[in-house]
Amino acid sequence: MSKMMVQMMQGGMKGWGGKGDDDWGKGNGKGKGKDKGKGKSKSKGKSAGAKKENRQQNQAKKQDKVILDLPWKTRLSQAYQKVHRIPATKESLVYTVEKVGDEGYTCSLAGEKFTNSYVLHEAVETKKLAEEHAAMKALESEFPEVWEAVPESVREAGAVAAINSDAERKETEGPKEITPKSQLNSDVQVMFGAGRSATKGDIEYTVSDKGDMKVATVKLNCFEDGKKKTFKGEPAATPTEAENNAATKAMEELADVIEAKRLEHVTRKEEKKAFGEARAAAAALDLVEQEANTALAALKKKKVAR
Secondary structure: OOHHHHHHHHOOOOOOOOOOOOOOOOOOOOOOHHHHOOOOOHHHHHHHHHHHHHHHHHHHHHHHHHHHHOOHHHHHHHHHHHHHOOOOOOOOEEEEEEEEOOOEEEEEEEEOOOOOOEEEEEEEOOHHHHHHHHHHHHHHHHOHHHHHHOOHHHHHHHHHHHHHHHHHHHHHHOOOOOOHHHHHHHHHHHHHOOOOOOOHHHEEEEEEEEOOEEEEEEEEOOOOOOOOEEEEOOOEOOHHHHHHHHHHHHHHHOHHHHHHHHHHHHHHHHHHHHHHHHHHHHHHHHHHHHHHHHHHHHHHHHHHHO
C-alpha cells in the first residue's frame, strides 16, 4: 500500500481543497480530516467551471442565431455605417424597385459611397426579395471582408433564406410599440437632418416625486441656435409614463418646427432618390453596353476564325 493511501486512511491527508487556479483547484488547505479542510472542494470548483462553460456556449449560440437571422439589407447597412462612419439612411442607400409585367420585380441599388451601382436584372417574386438580392451583391463587392465573415452556409442560402428568417423573427416578436419617447427621438433626428445622428446627450429626462405621483421634464440640447429647451409633462404613476408625458408635451409645443423640418427632410429625400435612380439607370446602360461590346467582339473573333 502506498504512503499516500496510508495517510488517507489515517485521516491526516493535507493539501486537498483550497482555492483552485483551475476547475479542479490547487491544494492550499490546512484542514485535518474531511470536515475541517479550508477552501473549496474539487467538486464545487468543477461545477462552477462547468456552469461558466455552459453560459459561454449559450451566449455563443445566441450570437450565432443573431448572425444567421440578419437580412442582407441589415448587414449592408451595418457594414456601410462601420466602414464609412456615417449613418446608413434611405438617402445614402437608394433601392429602386421596378415591376416587370407578370414576371415579378427587379431592383437597382446605388450608394453615396459605393464604387459601383448594382442591378438585379432577373425578376423575382417580391419587392423585398429583389432588394435582398441587390443588397447581397453590394455587400460582396463593396465590403469583401464583411462578406467573408458571414458563414458560408448563410451565403449559399442566399436572399430567400434571409427573407424567411426575418419573417419568422418578426412573427415571433410581434409589432413594435411606438412610444412618445421613441417618436420624439425620431423627430429630433428629423430636426438634425442628414448632418449627424442624435446622441444620448441631446435628449435628457429628469424625474421627480410629486406626492404619490411622478413628474418628468425633458431637456432638448439640439437646437441650431445653441439654446436648450425644457418641457414638463403631466404627473403619472410610474417614471416611464411620466417620461412619455414629457415627450408628448415637447412634441405638442414643437409641432410647427418639426413639421417644417420634416418637409425639408422629404424634399431632400426625394432629390437623393432621384439622383440614386439616375445613377442606377446609368449603371444599367453601362452594363448593357459592356455586354453588347463583349458579344460583338466574340462575333468578330468567330468570323476571323472562319
